[in-house]
Amino acid sequence: MSSLRNSGLRIRGLQVEYTSGQPALGQVSLTLPEHGIYTIIGPSGSGKSTLLRAVAGLLPSYEGELLFNGKSVHDKETLIGLVPQNYGLLPWKTVRDNIRVAMRITSPDRESKRVMEAEISHWLKSMGIAELAGRYPLSLSGGQQQRVAIARAFAIRPTILLLDEPFSALDAITREALQQIFLDNWLAHPATTLFVTHDVEEAILLGQKVIVMPSAKQDTPEILDNTPVFAMKHEEKRDSNEFFEQSKRIRKVMLAKW
Amino acid sequence: MVKKRGLPHLLRLLFVFLCMNIIWYMAYLLMNHPILPSPGAVYEAMFHLGARDVALNVGYSLLRIFEGVLLALLIGLLIGLLMGRSQLWNRLLDPVVYLTYPIPKIALLPVVMLFFGLGEISKVLMIMLILLFQVIISVRDGVKAIPESTYDVLTSIGASTGQKFWNVTLPGALSVILSTIRISLGTAISVLFFTEIYGTEHGMGFFIMDAWLRLDYPEMYAGIMLFSLVGFVLFLLVDVLDYKFMKWRR
Ligand SMILES: Nc1ncnc2c1ncn2[C@@H]1O[C@H](COP(=O)(O)OP(=O)(O)OP(=O)(O)O)[C@@H](O)[C@H]1O
Ligand SMILES: [Mg+2]
Numbered sequence: 202m203s204s205l206r207n208s209g210l211r212i213r214g215l216q217v218e219y220t221s222g223q224p225a226l227g228q229v230s231l232t233l234p235e236h237g238i239y240t241i242i243g244p245s246g247s248g249k250s251t252l253l254r255a256v257a258g259l260l261p262s263y264e265g266e267l268l269f270n271g272k273s274v275h276d277k278e279t280l281i282g283l284v285p286q287n288y289g290l291l292p293w294k295t296v297r298d299n300i301r302v303a304m305r306i307t308s309p310d311r312e313s314k315r316v317m318e319a320e321i322s323h324w325l326k327s328m329g330i331a332e333l334a335g336r337y338p339l340s341l342s343g344g345q346q347q348r349v350a351i352a353r354a355f356a357i358r359p360t361i362l363l364l365d366e367p368f369s370a371l372d373a374i375t376r377e378a379l380q381q382i383f384l385d386n387w388l389a390h391p392a393t394t395l396f397v398t399h400d401v402e403e404a405i406l407l408g409q410k411v412i413v414m415p416s417a418k419q420d421t422p423e424i425l426d427n428t429p430v431f432a433m434k435h436e437e438k439r440d441s442n443e444f445f446e447q448s449k450r451i452r453k454v455m456l457a458k459w
Numbered sequence: 460m461v462k463k464r465g466l467p468h469l470l471r472l473l474f475v476f477l478c479m480n481i482i483w484y485m486a487y488l489l490m491n492h493p494i495l496p497s498p499g500a501v502y503e504a505m506f507h508l509g510a511r512d513v514a515l516n517v518g519y520s521l522l523r524i525f526e527g528v529l530l531a532l533l534i535g536l537l538i539g540l541l542m543g544r545s546q547l548w549n550r551l552l553d554p555v556v557y558l559t560y561p562i563p564k565i566a567l568l569p570v571v572m573l574f575f576g577l578g579e580i581s582k583v584l585m586i587m588l589i590l591l592f593q594v595i596i597s598v599r600d601g602v603k604a605i606p607e608s609t610y611d612v613l614t615s616i617g618a619s620t621g622q623k624f625w626n627v628t629l630p631g632a633l634s635v636i637l638s639t640i641r642i643s644l645g646t647a648i649s650v651l652f653f654t655e656i657y658g659t660e661h662g663m664g665f666f667i668m669d670a671w672l673r674l675d676y677p678e679m680y681a682g683i684m685l686f687s688l689v690g691f692v693l694f695l696l697v698d699v700l701d702y703k704f705m706k707w708r709r
Binding site for chain 1: 614
């Protein structure tokens with residue numbers, strides 16, 4: 202339908218100012234093909250969350266254009282799955298209800314109740330939190346809440362998936378397991394994904410491209426192609442030569458952008 | 460609360476109730492005067508009240524409270540919500556609330572009676588007035604206390620204002636609303652007593668004052684106890700609601 206030129210996520214001249222005269226991120230222009238994972242890395246305060254919030258439609262105003270397949274990302278056709286930095290779960294709803302609410306809103310005329318419940322169970326199970334279905338968010342650990350938030354984002358079958366440091370609250374081992382789970386789920390439903398992380402390794406392990414945000418707001422982000430690593434089997438990435446080379450390259454770019 | 464702590468809590472309540480009766484009985488022995496009958500005499504008088512009579516009086520009082528509370532909630536929720544979610548409305552209505560809040564609402568009783576007569580309307584209206592300002596303020600503050608980020612995910616998936624209200628604003632403000640109702644319920648019941656003294660032949664206020672005028676003290680005390688029971692049941696109801704809707708905080 203849409204020409205190749207228009208397909209995917211296009212960000213043109215995005216500029217955000219929370220207080221006038223103080224840009225919250227460097228001028229961002231990105232063209233990201235559909236069905237890819239793009240990791241975003243950069244120093245604290247460089248505007249990673251701001252970029253996601255702009256795409257998610259949470260900013261009252263910004264400059265520039267945000268297009269998905271040629272239309273505004275805030276169009277009804279584009280469904281956005283968001284995993285905020287603070288998980289964004291509704292504390293007064295159980296894990297199951299949190300997911301159900303999002304599904305009800307995004308597809309009110311969805312199949313039958315049974316199908317929906319089965320789907321919720323599926324997503325909970327795939328994130329390894331089936332036994333938490335009836336619990337309330339305040340009784341969950343940070344890592345458990347993150348998984349619920351990810352399950353919810355996947356459950357609405359988004360066209361764009363936005364994750365803000367989704368694995369930051371996890372220990373290294375759980376984190377690796379969840380990266381694998383995340384990739385498996387993503388392959389089953391490859392939404393165009395922006396994935397913010399603090400971790401250089403994670404950026405390389407998950408991203409098809411790695412976007413390095415500059416700390417200076419006059420600067421522009423640097424985009425590094427990571428397809429060779431992205432194409433590998435996940436369990437083999439960490440020990441590969443490409444991974445090692447890519448880490449060095451990204452660290453260098455990050456230092457230059459600091 | 461009662462449900463949560465279960466049997467031990469219930470036993471404790473019963474024990475306190477028993478102790479109060481013992482103190483009452485001792486006071487009765489010490490005073491030895493008809494203005495304070497013995498607990499036994501009062502319970503007997505209570506027993507002899509017609510079931511229909513009791514149901515009618517208790518029913519009327521409960522109905523008035525429910526109507527007043529409901530009205531206060533509907534109006535208070537609407538105004539509190541407007542003020543909590545919109546800068547403009549808050550700036551517009553805040554001075555109004557600020558100026559009218561300190562007026563002792565009970566002092567408005569004669570005014571309400573002048574405008575609305577002695578009938579049902581003025582009774583319900585008084586209860587509503589007592590509760591309304593508390594509800595407005597607590598709803599507004601409760602709504603404001605919900606972090607803006609709580610709405611983020613719903614906003615990003617294109618939820619409507621109504622969907623945000625049912626899923627975030629109302630449940631988020633509910634705990635404050637419930638505790639406000641709990642606190643103002645006591646005042647509402649006291650006001651109900653005053654308003655039931657005039658212009659009605661039903662209700663606990665009428666019942667108690669009627670027995671008083673007839674110098675039937677055991678029946679008067681029986682009425683007071685029944686009235687207290689009504690209050691207790693209402694408190695229990697708020698507790699049950701709290702238990703049902705506030706599970707997430709435990
Ligand atoms: N609500 C806000 N009001 C004013 N300024 C803000 C607001 N949110 C963010 N900023 C500013 O915008 C800039 C970018 O913030 P942002 O949260 O996007 O950074 P980040 O890259 O996500 O940082 P971190 O890695 O710490 O999460 C910062 O300078 C921050 O102070
Ligand atoms: Mg951030």
